[in-house]
Amino acid sequence: MSERPTRKRNPRGQGERLRRELIDAATALLAELGDAERLSIRAVARRAGVTPPSIYRHFEDKQSLVSAVLEERFGEFNRFLAEAEGAASDPYDALSRRCHAYLEFAREHPGHYRVLFGTKAPMPSGRHPGRRAAPSDERPRAGAVSFFALVDAIQRCLDAGAGSDRDSSFLAVELWTLLHGVVDLRLTYPDLPWPAAEEITDAVRTQAGLGKPNLE
Amino acid sequence: MSERPTRKRNPRGQGERLRRELIDAATALLAELGDAERLSIRAVARRAGVTPPSIYRHFEDKQSLVSAVLEERFGEFNRFLAEAEGAASDPYDALSRRCHAYLEFAREHPGHYRVLFGTKAPMPSGRHPGRRAAPSDERPRAGAVSFFALVDAIQRCLDAGAGSDRDSSFLAVELWTLLHGVVDLRLTYPDLPWPAAEEITDAVRTQAGLGKPNLE
DNA sequence: TTGTAAACTTACGGCTGTTATCCTAGCCGC
DNA sequence: GCGGCTAGGATAACAGCCGTAAGTTTACAA
Numbered sequence: 001m002s003e004r005p006t007r008k009r010n011p012r013g014q015g016e017r018l019r020r021e022l023i024d025a026a027t028a029l030l031a032e033l034g035d036a037e038r039l040s041i042r043a044v045a046r047r048a049g050v051t052p053p054s055i056y057r058h059f060e061d062k063q064s065l066v067s068a069v070l071e072e073r074f075g076e077f078n079r080f081l082a083e084a085e086g087a088a089s090d091p092y093d094a095l096s097r098r099c100h101a102y103l104e105f106a107r108e109h110p111g112h113y114r115v116l117f118g119t120k121a122p123m124p125s126g127r128h129p130g131r132r133a134a135p136s137d138e139r140p141r142a143g144a145v146s147f148f149a150l151v152d153a154i155q156r157c158l159d160a161g162a163g164s165d166r167d168s169s170f171l172a173v174e175l176w177t178l179l180h181g182v183v184d185l186r187l188t189y190p191d192l193p194w195p196a197a198e199e200i201t202d203a204v205r206t207q208a209g210l211g212k213p214n215l216e
Numbered sequence: 217m218s219e220r221p222t223r224k225r226n227p228r229g230q231g232e233r234l235r236r237e238l239i240d241a242a243t244a245l246l247a248e249l250g251d252a253e254r255l256s257i258r259a260v261a262r263r264a265g266v267t268p269p270s271i272y273r274h275f276e277d278k279q280s281l282v283s284a285v286l287e288e289r290f291g292e293f294n295r296f297l298a299e300a301e302g303a304a305s306d307p308y309d310a311l312s313r314r315c316h317a318y319l320e321f322a323r324e325h326p327g328h329y330r331v332l333f334g335t336k337a338p339m340p341s342g343r344h345p346g347r348r349a350a351p352s353d354e355r356p357r358a359g360a361v362s363f364f365a366l367v368d369a370i371q372r373c374l375d376a377g378a379g380s381d382r383d384s385s386f387l388a389v390e391l392w393t394l395l396h397g398v399v400d401l402r403l404t405y406p407d408l409p410w411p412a413a414e415e416i417t418d419a420v421r422t423q424a425g426l427g428k429p430n431l432e
Numbered sequence: 433t434t435g436t437a438a439a440c441t442t443a444c445g446g447c448t449g450t451t452a453t454c455c456t457a458g459c460c461g462c
Numbered sequence: 463g464c465g466g467c468t469a470g471g472a473t474a475a476c477a478g479c480c481g482t483a484a485g486t487t488t489a490c491a492a
Contacts, residue, residue: 035337181397
């Protein structure tokens with residue numbers, strides 16, 4: 001019952017292996033929980049078949065572990081979108097694929113999407129007394145990367161002659177908020193009569209003048 | 217230091233007064249925390265100047281207290297939007313006002329907005345052993361009310377002659393996801409170069425054919 | 433005076449992040 | 463062969479939080 005750790009200890013030079021297993025365990029748990037603050041050091045240790053203090057051999061504190069996982073997840077997300085875009089023939093198709101990939105990632109990994117982009121409640125000002133200087137939230141920086149990649153994709157459409165009276169930055173905000181809104185509200189209200197997510201974003205994208213101008 | 221309760225006890229027939237004070241304290245705390253699950257019975261009791269078990273005279277359990285607060289907040293939200301709409305002269309103006317009121321509520325009460333519409337992480341399947349049948353989440357029902365009010369507002373525009381090839385339900389999803397996306401991403405990434413929230417939603421609304429047709 | 437509403441005290445069992453200390457398997461030089 | 467060193471863990475414990483059940487006190491109304 002007490003989940004005693006039954007792992008074999010790693011050999012001499014291979015101490016880094018536990019680090020990977022901890023990140024993998026934390027990744028799996030975050031996919032289930034959908035919230036980085038709910039993740040507990042002890043749950044990660046249980047899943048990895050290890051005692052909680054062992055984690056501190058590989059990560060300074062809980063925040064470090066979470067950050068390591070978030071960094072990998074953000075990398076995976078941005079890579080997934082970039083690869084989807086790479087298979088396109090023209091800028092309009094590329095933008096379309098990027099948007100669809102965004103929705104696909106959220107559909108396939110809802111827990112991770114929530115961890116990456118979900119609303120995070122503000123810190124109650126020092127939950128643990130002996131805290132270091134606020135670790136703050138690292139998601140804004142990483143998430144902004146996704147945003148500027150979207151700006152670039154839109155700019156390439158404008159450069160290719162897309163007709164819009166707005167600049168790429170504004171259009172990127174418009175598209176991103178829509179993508180995020182679709183994903184987030186669907187997760188919260190799965191029982192509403194939702195149309196296909198792609199249908200919504202495609203509609204707005206073409207209305208904004210970013211569709212392929214094949215009929216003009 | 218120990219925050220001993222210094223309240224005067226309520227007189228005989230006035231036991232309901234504490235109930236109100238508890239709801240008010242919980243409301244204020246939720247505005248700060250932005251997350252119903254972070255709210256603790258003990259924190260509510262501290263703020264109300266009362267010991268934790270006293271709460272159980274007025275609420276069956278924590279979930280009942282939270283539900284009472286959510287119900288009030290949802291009512292306030294829907295009333296605020298309906299009143300804003302009521303001051304309009306035509307359906308287009310009404311829809312515009314409703315959207316602007318949505319954004320205004322979120323701007324003025326970000327914590328409450330998060331509690332009402334923010335992404336909620338899934339329950340880890342029975343956090344407390346001796347639990348009653350899952351209380352589930354009451355937000356979907358209440359939130360759906362807001363959605364259908366939006367559908368109605370859009371339908372009135374279509375009835376007034378708004379030109380759109382989509383039905384009101386689809387357009388409502390389009391608008392709602394955009395409104396929510398704008399609000400939610402702004403809360404998560406406050407440092408990005410955001411245009412005015414109204415500018416984004418107005419752009420999409422008019423692109424969708426729901427603007428006032430004064431130039432046709 | 434007495435019943436009882438309204439609140440209190442105490443306590444249980446659980447969770448959490450983190451530290452200080454200890455154990456042990458295996459490689460090192462000798 | 464063998465003592466020592468150290469990497470890679472495990473134990474035990476601290477201090478804090480949590481929801482809530484059981485029993486007790488206080489003060490007002492009848």
